[in-house]
Amino acid sequence: MPSFRNSPPPSLEFVDETTDSITLVFKGELRTESVSKVWGKARKKASSRLISTVIIDVHNINYCDGTGIAMLADLLLEAQRRTNVDITLEGLKEDFQQLLDQFDLKHFKPEPDSNAKPIPVTEEVGLTASQFLQDLKELISFVGEAFYSLWIALKHPSTIRWKDMLLTIERAGVNALPIVCLICFLMGLIMAFQSAIPLKQFAAELFIADLVSVAMLRELGPLMTAILLAGRSGSAFAAEIGTMKVNEEVNALQTMGIDPVRFLTIPRIIASIIVTPLLTLFANFMGLVGGWVVYISLGFPTIVYINQIKSAVTLTDLWGGLFKAGVFGLLVAGIGCFRGMQTSMGASAVGQSTTRAVVSGIVLIVMADGLFSVIYYILGL
Amino acid sequence: MTIKNDIVIQANALTCAYGTSVILDNINFEVRRGEVFIILGGSGCGKSTLLKHLIGLYQPAGGSIKIIDQDLVHANQQEHRRILKNIGVMYQSGALFGSMSLLENVRLPLEEHTALDIHAMNLIAHMKLSLVGLGNFTKHYPSEVSGGMQKRAAIARAMALDPEVLFLDEPSAGLDPITSSELDALIRRLAESLGITFVIVSHELASIFAIADRVIMLDAETKGIIADGPPVTLQQSHSNATVREFFNRGKHNNITQVED
Ligand SMILES: Nc1ncnc2c1ncn2[C@@H]1O[C@H](COP(=O)(O)OP(=O)(O)OP(=O)(O)O)[C@@H](O)[C@H]1O
Ligand SMILES: [Mg+2]
Numbered sequence: 001m002p003s004f005r006n007s008p009p010p011s012l013e014f015v016d017e018t019t020d021s022i023t024l025v026f027k028g029e030l031r032t033e034s035v036s037k038v039w040g041k042a043r044k045k046a047s048s049r050l051i052s053t054v055i056i057d058v059h060n061i062n063y064c065d066g067t068g069i070a071m072l073a074d075l076l077l078e079a080q081r082r083t084n085v086d087i088t089l090e091g092l093k094e095d096f097q098q099l100l101d102q103f104d105l106k107h108f109k110p111e112p113d114s115n116a117k118p119i120p121v122t123e124e125v126g127l128t129a130s131q132f133l134q135d136l137k138e139l140i141s142f143v144g145e146a147f148y149s150l151w152i153a154l155k156h157p158s159t160i161r162w163k164d165m166l167l168t169i170e171r172a173g174v175n176a177l178p179i180v181c182l183i184c185f186l187m188g189l190i191m192a193f194q195s196a197i198p199l200k201q202f203a204a205e206l207f208i209a210d211l212v213s214v215a216m217l218r219e220l221g222p223l224m225t226a227i228l229l230a231g232r233s234g235s236a237f238a239a240e241i242g243t244m245k246v247n248e249e250v251n252a253l254q255t256m257g258i259d260p261v262r263f264l265t266i267p268r269i270i271a272s273i274i275v276t277p278l279l280t281l282f283a284n285f286m287g288l289v290g291g292w293v294v295y296i297s298l299g300f301p302t303i304v305y306i307n308q309i310k311s312a313v314t315l316t317d318l319w320g321g322l323f324k325a326g327v328f329g330l331l332v333a334g335i336g337c338f339r340g341m342q343t344s345m346g347a348s349a350v351g352q353s354t355t356r357a358v359v360s361g362i363v364l365i366v367m368a369d370g371l372f373s374v375i376y377y378i379l380g381l
Numbered sequence: 382m383t384i385k386n387d388i389v390i391q392a393n394a395l396t397c398a399y400g401t402s403v404i405l406d407n408i409n410f411e412v413r414r415g416e417v418f419i420i421l422g423g424s425g426c427g428k429s430t431l432l433k434h435l436i437g438l439y440q441p442a443g444g445s446i447k448i449i450d451q452d453l454v455h456a457n458q459q460e461h462r463r464i465l466k467n468i469g470v471m472y473q474s475g476a477l478f479g480s481m482s483l484l485e486n487v488r489l490p491l492e493e494h495t496a497l498d499i500h501a502m503n504l505i506a507h508m509k510l511s512l513v514g515l516g517n518f519t520k521h522y523p524s525e526v527s528g529g530m531q532k533r534a535a536i537a538r539a540m541a542l543d544p545e546v547l548f549l550d551e552p553s554a555g556l557d558p559i560t561s562s563e564l565d566a567l568i569r570r571l572a573e574s575l576g577i578t579f580v581i582v583s584h585e586l587a588s589i590f591a592i593a594d595r596v597i598m599l600d601a602e603t604k605g606i607i608a609d610g611p612p613v614t615l616q617q618s619h620s621n622a623t624v625r626e627f628f629n630r631g632k633h634n635n636i637t638q639v640e641d
Binding site (some may be wrong): 031033035036039040043063066067069070073074077095096098099103108184275344345348349 | 466480494495496497498500501505507508509511512516522524525540542543549567570571574575594
């Protein structure tokens with residue numbers, strides 16, 4: 001026997017056609033791959049308004065799979081859609097009749113073809129606003145919970161999962177070093193290069209060193225590191241915890257009497273607080289190296305660059321930047337874990353919380369940075 | 382309608398391995414059309430592994446597999462696609478798409494492989510879902526239904542294209558006895574009236590006795606088939622201790638099924 005499926009498509013004939021009655025004669029085999037050839041034609045005839053008597057003749061159908069059964073059901077259901085029509089099915093073989101009898105056609109409500117009706121704008125606005133408020137409430141309660149857990153953890157350092165923390169330090173810190181170095185080197189280089197031209201007009205190229213060092217140490221070093229961390233690790237935290245949430249691993253932790261916040265988020269948050277200032281140190285250094293490349297290519301000796309930096313920035317600038325970096329690290333890790341914990345069910349949910357982790361991470365960083373500028377200004381740093 | 386002497390799947394000297402760890406070594410068997418073929422064996426002996434090789438997810442480390450007259454191992458892309466169109470698979474974990482409703486999950490293979498209009502596809506998907514008792518849950522998402530319901534929806538999806546061969550990995554695990562026996566009845570009916578071939582991994586003795594035409598039992602130690610035949614024959618007379626143990630442990634609970 002050749003392949004089971006190479007059978008010719010079924011045929012459909014209309015016989016005894018009068019103005020108000022028709023007989024649909026099917027012949028051959030009704031199979032998934034070929035039924036579409038007759039289905040549409042048959043439905044069109046059966047649903048024509050003028051016709052009140054339809055006879056479906058399937059004496060000559062010798063095979064009818066599930067899709068074929070579905071077509072017959074569809075034609076019979078026509079009687080439900082229009083009350084003034086009488087449809088009979090004749091000659092269905094016993095085997096196939098059994099398959100059709102599995103369906104209770106009287107109570108079969110067909111699916112509507114289009115699934116969702118659009119939501120009115122006002123409702124949409126209301127929904128979004130209430131979602132936003134809900135989100136804010138959850139965020140506040142998460143912050144409370146996280147700080148409480150952090151406090152407890154610091155009081156009892158033995159409860160911290162140090163192995164997880166070290167692993168996170170490696171993944172979020174050590175592995176991020178190349179990209180942080182590269183980006184900040186280029187930043188320093190570009191900044192120095194772009195400012196060289198306007199400064200030259202005032203014969204003030206010497207001050208490129210001041211510009212690069214102040215900008216890097218006070219602002220850009222911590223900021224760029226934190227943004228890179230949000231993209232790399234904040235999203236990873238959200239994805240890791242989100243996947244655990246979807247697989248009910250978080251529930252499993254809870255039923256084992258383990259607080260998921262302590263177990264999952266504290267190691268990540270502490271690791272992130274440690275790692276961000278360290279990365280920022282490298283970022284600052286590489287930014288200065290970038291500036292130095294431009295500096296010497298303008299013909300200045302290295303020692304001038306170093307002396308210029310020494311007079312431009314103080315240790316306070318460095319510490320201020322590093323402190324900021326620590327806070328950014330806390331925010332990035334916190335929001336990443338929070339979004340992960342918020343993950344609802346379903347596969348796309350993890351993707352959503354990852355995106356939201358990055359977006360809200362960056363927003364928080366920028367907001368915090370603004371706040372720091374004000375505070376440092378008031379403190380006179 | 383059933384043509385029981387026609388071979389649908391043939392495995393010759395099949396060896397399945399992950400990297401260097403061999404799970405199944407040099408096994409031979411064939412499955413006939415319209416047969417309900419059950420793969421048995423202890424946990425971790427390689428049942429799912431065998432299933433995944435039979436559907437072409439993994440390349441065998443040795444031997445050949447013929448499925449519906451096609452060489453699965455050496456099939457080109459077009460042949461492979463043709464084979465896939467004619468088989469349906471339900472994975473042990475269900476593997477429904479979380480971002481789609483149950484109806485959309487079942488409709489997906491129809492959208493990809495047939496020329497039917499949306500109305501027809503919806504109707505078919507709805508009918509398949511009501512076959513497994515989920516007619517009222519078409520709009521639900523997988524995460525909104527229970528584990529057993531996900532399993533049933535996955536079976537409905539596997540049946541969407543009315544394939545010639547259905548592979549089911551533990552279909553009745555997680556189902557209550559009533560739903561499970563309804564599923565058994567459905568499997569028998571499809572096998573008998575449409576000549577659909579079933580390859581099923583199962584542990585449920587009651588269901589095995591109710592539906593199986595043939596059973597093979599895999600063993601982790603010998604990495605091969607230790608029993609092959611109709612379940613009743615294996616239960617009553619088999620030389621291997623493990624096989625007897627397997628069937629006899631269930632004997633206390635399943636006397637009635639065995640006798641009828
Ligand atoms: N992706 C994989 N990589 C390596 N080894 C695997 C992989 N999947 C399964 N195995 C190994 O193959 C063996 C058989 O696994 P398989 O999933 O086929 O078992 P099973 O018979 O289906 O068991 P169960 O009844 O528990 O589902 C196991 O020892 C397992 O460790
Ligand atoms: Mg398995």
